[in-house]
Amino acid sequence: MISAYLFALFSLCVPKNNFFISSGIKRIQNCPSSFTDVRLISNLFSCSFLISLCRFAEGAAGLMPTAPIMEPSDLITHKNGRQRKLVGNNLPFENMRDVDRGETSSPELEVEEEAEGLIRGSDSEDRRHRRGRPGIRGELGNVLLLLFLYVLQGIPLGLAGSIPLILQSKSVSYKDQAFFSFVFWPFSLKLFWAPLVDALYFRRFGRRKSWLVPTQYLLGLFMLYLSVTVNSLLQSETGPCVVTLTAVFFMLAFLAATQDIAVDGWALTMLSRENVGYASTCNSVGQTAGYFLGNVLFLALESADFCNKYLRIEPKDTGIVTLSDFLFFWGVVFLVSTTLVAVFKRENEQGKGKRKAPEETQGVMETYKLLFTIIKMPTVFTFCALLLTAKIGFSAADAVTGLKLVEAGVPKEQLALLAVPMVPLQILLPVVISKYTAGPRPLDVFYKAFPFRLLIGLEYALLVWWTPSVKQEGGFPIYYFAIVLLSYALHQVALYSMYVACMAFHAKVSDPLIGGTYMTLLNTVTNLGGNWPSTVALWMVDPLTSKECQGAAGQTCGSSEEAGLCVKEGGVCVTTLDGYYVESVVCVVIGLAWWVWLGKKMRRLQEQSPAAWRCRVNQ
Template sequence: MTIRSRKNSKHELEDGQLEKTGVHEQSDIRGDEGNIAILLFLYLLQGIPLGLCSAIPMILQNRHVSYKQQAEFSFVQWPFSLKLLWAPVVDAIYFQKFGRRKTWLIPTQYLMGLFMLYLSGHVETWLNNDSQGPNIGLLTVLFFSLNVLAATQDIVVDGWALTMLKRKNVGYASTCNSVGQTAGYFLGYVLFIALESPEFCNGYLRSTSSDEGIVTLPGFLYFWGWIFICCTTFVAIFKHEKAEQNNQTNDLFEDIKQSYKLLWCTMKLPTIKTTALILLTAKIGFSACDAVSGLKLVDAGVPKEKVALLAVPLIPLQIVLPLAISRYTSGPRPMDVFLKAMPYRLLFGLLAALLVWVTPLFVQNGVVPIYYIFILLGIYVFYQIAASSMFVASMAFFAKVSDPAVGGTYMTFLNTLCNLGGIWPSTAALWFVDTLTWRQCSIDSENDCSTLIESEQCETAGKCVTLLDGFYIESIVCLIIGFLWFRWGKRKINYLQSRPMSQWKVVQRS
């Protein structure tokens, strides 16, 4: 077993910069083409379970689960925000002969493949319990476990990217992350939802109607389970890691202790403390739009496959945009792009809420007018441009300031804070939708339908009428919080970008 404490040579490139002269070297991907392709594919595999975890809520929404149940299922996204708990173990313990990253990557991806094969044989039973409805608790535990494995894979790939690419090309790691995850997310969410829908398949892909889609959830899981197994075997055999200079110790517990000590030292850096506060609060303003708007469109009558297929025209944009943005984030101030995009994302989030409000006027019996699709697509395009700009800028900033002497733990720590800053507001937004919604029974003004028992009592002879949807209250509150945060966060981010690289380093090198 091995633990690292690397000492760089005087002229070693760090963040594309010569330490002694402070001159930035121009990036050049020649010689790194194969490594970039491998990183892209590994991030694509990572995006498959992420896409599935976005597809399941759409399926559940058609089964009329409550928003609090949706909030419960949203915990499947939390492993990416909790991976810091085991990231130091992944970074510290490995078999040197097998490879520092492959020690974890190979067994993790094999387990993901086997887990998906197991899920393929049972998920329909848990999803379609006619007597009690979907088993939300069990589904949450199962997909949470799958995402624990995906988060572990993310730790490994983030760390490997820092050494697989030449130091002057490390900025492309964020591009591989964005493009690869986008492609995998598209396959696991958009393509799956479309091919799983009988209406879409009957309308566009079949000459003879059927009650099932071309793809089923069990079949999709079975297919990708084998893809994981086959591709992991290929990487295990044909991809070799670069040798790293390390101080070795045979004390396993000392390895782990040292790794957590480095993590603690990272957390104590003043620059990291400020960064953590920024990352944990930056996405509050977007939470209502990100977590609730898509489900509200389904509630308003838009078929789930049409909501998912909105991403199809954006695929070329989502692939090209990170490549274009990386030109502006590869310099010394990548977060300038983040700050420029944030106000637009807040405003288009409000427009999305307004569109949800008027949707019932245009959509009747699942028939969506073409002009409505273009309006929805336009809002979605501009919102995604802003979101992608902020994401790529953040990833480039993380790659720029990460200390390679700490390995993947530093990069994973920053990514974890970024993920946690997005997931906890989303879970909270889902949870409070029902609480903030004002309802009243059509036959009993004293019954506010606030509990399941009251709703059942009302629906025996009447129905629960929504007087004010909590989604709109959340949207306004989030917009106000977002712009207040922007005034504060802009000063803090500019301050962080002005800090010298020495203030980001945990292990000082001579």
């Protein structure tokens, strides 16, 4: 199986005579969109490219003014009321999970921490260590371990992201898709249990291993359980058992989010002070690589058409890898690797250049009180309300478009490979956009990009409507995929413009004394603002769709039971009005109304004084 993975990876890099499209996947941490979150996979190649340019060691110096986005941990670790930070953060803008970790630094914090170091006499000691420090080579083992742990974390996320595409190919209802979309919520909600992970642990076993080891064991056991039952869950007589699949994959996502919190915290003490900046690089590359393996590579190897066309000499009816095989393999990897880490890796190493992390943390209740105090502030409350409603206008395009393309006949593995041609754009966009958001009014960029993203949503609807008429006997022509890529590229420009602007504003207004907690809260709200509209958009597709029974008098197609009766009577259910198109128009109208009335209100928040954003506990 491993050789099959390696061969497939090689094949992705080799040009084919036939059209070979690399397409995007559904991102899990943030929204249940199988078309718009291709950026996770692109980030894998982007990170690798940038690392090679910067010699990997310069990963500690971020390219952007803020460290944005949804993917490394809601870790809240306080000492003496100040947020502990991860120095040298360089998290990519598209990984929305990354900002949820409370890793934002500020000049004030750096001065305070430096002062504490001088008082303890540690600064001179650090200078002595620097003169004789081994550099990254001396900690290569720790860096590789962190990278491996983040790769493991991305595997269940990628698998969960592939399930909606598999379900869609089995013609499940959009209400079922909406129910399954709750799987993607845990990474957006890590903030609510991160203080518990930080405060509760077995001292003798290790602060982070107390959570890392059991969560990874549970991940492995859940995967082994799924490897035995997943075929029956997907192929039962009454259709896929969506409730059970949702429950199991929700637990996988919850455990992966908890493991993320633990690994982020361990990274701060596993690496020496001068190398701690590699933690965010390991996170970005590792999570994205794991997501790539669990989503893009799996969907490609699971597809009989893809394997017969590109990897086999003699065609077969199944892919090289089945979902059951994939789950069993990674379940064993989780169990074996976790055992090795538990037995052989000591958490609190006090070697040369290592820092001993203080055990005192702000109490759990104090942390929750701090979050409540922040959100009660009038400016923050208003801003959060705007964030929770801003993405309603994009929900149909973001959550439903990819599934509609699969329904129209576009192979899911080709949608799962659209990312590769987008890599140059994914690399350049954050760098270019950050030049316009670095000033005092970053939300102006958000406001200007908003209507363009709404129009692209309408263009997506036209693309879905056009897709069936383009389909040929052997698939889709090259020009169709070129138009899909162009549409996605335009969408990415608008999406990145809004996202980078929003993250820049978060960094601008966050109270520096509690910057990590402040940023984590704002980004949690941002993530929720994308999750709930996507779930609702999926849920509403079926009720807004109209069907009629043709060929069987007196029969209707208002429900699955009625549709079954129509078929039994020799009729066929025909869609007269697709709810996706209704939703697309309604969402754009709602989005335009938000832009006209509430968008200006969001822009005016930039005019508030810094004192209006400062938490009262610090005044």
